[in-house]
Amino acid sequence: ILFSSCRSSDTMPVQNTTFVVTNKRALTSPVGIVRILEALFTCVAFSLVAHVDAWYQRAGDWCMFSWCFCFAITVLILLLEFTGLQGRIPVSWKNFPITFAMYAMLMVLSASIIYPLYFINHNGRNQEVRNYQIAATFFSCLAFLAYAIEVSMTRAKPGEVTGYMATVPGLLKVVETFVACVIFVFISEPVSYDNHGALKWCLAVYCICFVLSVLVIALCVGECTGWLPCAFNKFLSGYTLLAVLMYATATIIWPIFKFEEKHGGRSSRPSNCRNRTGLCDWDKLVAVAVLTALNLIVYIIDLVYSARLIFISV
Known part of the structure; x- marks a missing residue:
């Protein structure tokens, strides 16, 4: 069918096909690996907290939002770079990823401080829930370190445009x-x-x-x-x-x-x-x-x- 449509373009319209060329380096490069770790750590953090329903009020909402938001945008950046579609988004790709990484670093840092301050020491729950909360805080700290590493890797170097x-x-x-x-x-x-x-x-x-x-x-x-x-x-x-x-x-x-x-x-x-x-x-x-x-x-x-x-x- 595709061959005949090429031969008979005067009688049958040709369908244009868009091919997406994947970029495996977006996942295997040092920055790509760090972003995968960021997504993993934030996903584990909010999953642990959600599993035991151990968040409430504005402090807990902020922590959950920080982990979920950072996870979602990190995955989006990975997908865009893997599919090579970042050039079709109306933003500067030289500025957007590092801007987000810096915001994510600060957001996850705040969640890593707020969550144990408001929930671990004063929750009044059993030891199992407390263990989940400690683990969530640990993975949140790992996510903060991962975002800090990305900022360090992608920030401007002397003489670099x-x-x-x-x-x-x-x-x-x-x-x-x-x-x-x-x-x-x-x-x-x-x-x-x-x-x-x-x-x-x-x-x-x-x-x-x-x-x-x-x-x-x-x-x-x-x-x-x-x-x-x-x-x-x-x-x-x-x-x-x-x-x-x-x-x-x-x-x-x-x-x-x-x-x-x-x-x-x-x-x-x-x-x-x-x-x-x-x-x-x-x-x-x-x-x-x-x-x-x-x-x-x-x-x-x-x-x-x-x-x-x-x-x-x-």
Whole structure:
């Protein structure tokens, strides 16, 4: 039938066949093997927890989401590279895999910390369930190490031409947005920014810098940096300098209005926090102060690298 259709193309339409050429190196290369291990470890982690139904509330939901999401996207990346279809997706493949790997590393790291903190020590269940939880935490830690190895293997090397997200400033953008997301969680449950105008300014700092960092990541992954009305490296330096100045104010303001008693704060840890599972409200305020200072340091390092980009381009 196929032969006759080729001979009689004037009377019978020819059907175009699309062949998918597989790339076995996507699975056998060092990066491919690491990705297979990532998928395996995350799959085992959420399977163990789901088997004994050992998660609840937002903390457990986040851990399960982190493992399942990272597993699904890792498998998707493996399939796309194995089938050679990554070029048909409207994203920059120089930027997307390492961006995801960095986010996955941070997500799985948070799950590896949150899950034992909220569930293993205070579950009140039998030893068998506890063993499953310990095993899930162990495989979650292995998944974190696997993602960290992938980031180390795929990040930009000196003299190598690659995507912006594979460079140190690009990876720092991921850290900045992830830390901001954690801050949002802590200041919204309970709401801890609405009793003074200065604290609302801190919220504005977190939101503005988060949106700008997400915008940079989206422009790089979507290969849309040419849409900017100015040079991309100059935009990076200007926005990073602004973020450093804004975070510097938040780093000073937040502790003043949360831990000094004359401004309505509390300088010591309440007694009701001692027997509480996880973090109490005061602990979350301390976490916000620490994470704000951490993000300030990250933005300063980002600014140094972004300034170097301008001098190198000139």
